Amino acid sequence: DQQVKQNSPSLSVQEGRISILNCDYTNSMFDYFLWYKKYPAEGPTFLISISSIKDKNEDGRFTVFLNKSAKHLSLHIVPSQPGDSAVYFCAASVYGSGYALNFGKGTSLLVTP
Amino acid sequence: ETGVTQSPTHLIKTRGQQVTLRCSSQSGHNTVSWYQQALGQGPQFIFQYYREEENGRGNFPPRFSGLQFPNYSSELNVNALELDDSALYLCASSLSSSGPTDTQYFGPGTRLTVL
Numbered sequence: 001d002q003q004v005k006q007n008s009p010s011l012s013v014q015e016g017r018i019s020i021l022n023c024d025y026t027n028s029m030f031d032y033f034l035w036y037k038k039y040p041a042e043g044p045t046f047l048i049s050i051s052s053i054k055d056k057n058e059d060g061r062f063t064v065f066l067n068k069s070a071k072h073l074s075l076h077i078v079p080s081q082p083g084d085s086a087v088y089f090c091a092a093s094v095y096g097s098g099y100a101l102n103f104g105k106g107t108s109l110l111v112t113p
Numbered sequence: 114e115t116g117v118t119q120s121p122t123h124l125i126k127t128r129g130q131q132v133t134l135r136c137s138s139q140s141g142h143n144t145v146s147w148y149q150q151a152l153g154q155g156p157q158f159i160f161q162y163y164r165e166e167e168n169g170r171g172n173f174p175p176r177f178s179g180l181q182f183p184n185y186s187s188e189l190n191v192n193a194l195e196l197d198d199s200a201l202y203l204c205a206s207s208l209s210s211s212g213p214t215d216t217q218y219f220g221p222g223t224r225l226t227v228l
Contacts, residue, residue, distance in 0.1 A: 004155070036219075043117070043203055043219030044156070089155050100146065100169055101205075101217060103155030 003027045004092050006104035013111050019077040021107050023090030026071065030092035034101065035064060035075045038087045047088075048075070080111045117206050117220035125226045126194050134189045134223045136204030144168070144209055145187040146217060147179060150201040162187055163209070191225075199227045 005024045013019045021035075031052040036044035050057040050064045050073070057064050063076045077084055087108045091101040118137045126132050138145050144163045148156035158171035162181035176192040185206070191198055201224050205217035 006155075034216075041221065043205075043221045046216050046218065049216070091155075099215065100158040100161060100171060101148075101156070102158065103148075105153065105155045 002105075003030075004090055004102050004104040006088075006090055006107050008107050009105070010108040010110070013080045013109065015082055015111055015113050016079045019075075019080045019084065019109055019111065021075040021077075021088050021090075021109065023073045023075075023104055024071055025073075025092050025102075027092070027094070027102070028071070029094060030102070032093040032099070033064070033066060033073050034091045034093070035062075036089045036091060036103075037084075038089060038106070044089055077109075080109075082111050082113055085109055085111050117204060117218055119202075119204050119220040119223050121223060122221070123224045123226075125228065127228050128194055128196060130194050130227075131190065131192045132194060132225060134191075134202050134204075134225070136187045136189070136206075136220060138185045138187070138204075138206035139218050142206035142208055142218070143185050144207045144215070145181055145185065146205045146207070147187070147189045148203040148205065149173075149198075150203060150222070151197075152200070156203055159189070194227045196227050199225060201225075 034049040035047040038044045066073045087106045090104040093099040146161040147159040150156040160170040161168045165181045180188045201222040203222045205219045207215040
């Protein structure tokens with residue numbers, strides 16, 4: 001049962017524009033959310049995270065928004081750069097299993113020049 | 114600072130065989146988690162080890178087992194391999210398992226193919 005869902009398998013954005021990646025979750029026990037970026041032949045790289053007590057967290061060009069009532073989070077990348085082209089995974093953690101990460105299926109972002 | 118390393122990079126086995134995958138944690142990290150990523154899917158949590166003890170387990174059968182050594186390196190063992198075990202196996206290390214903010218750092222993975 002997929003508890004973290006990324007319903008857009010792919011997204012294409014022009015360089016300089018905003019990229020918005022979306023993620024929905026079903027388990028109300030999740031209290032920490034993360035975004036990872038993955039290039040081919042590499043492991044996922046941590047990007048940004050947010051606790052459930054916040055609704056926004058910003059780090060440079062990356063901002064994550066959390067809407068707990070809607071069980072929805074999004075990652076905004078502004079401005080998008082060609083080097084941002086990668087697969088982005090949304091993940092949520094559950095207390096009780098060493099904060100194991102529950103991942104979505106990923107969204108492949110392509111930033112075109 | 115050395116990152117998370119995994120070996121081997123690729124592995125081909127036949128159904129019914131056993132396999133051992135290895136992971137070296139990032140320097141200073143005492144917690145290691147293993148994930149299975151099937152094609153087109155996100156990584157799925159297998160289990161986690163903290164100070165050589167299993168600290169949590171996902172929905173995987175007992176034929177998936179692990180070890181963590183005093184130097185915090187780790188092994189994932191899979192017995193009686195099935196075709197569906199074909200996947201990328203990812204190891205992630207973190208400083209502790211005491212809180213969600215302990216970022217997990219991933220290795221490049223081992224690609225296992227079961228024929």
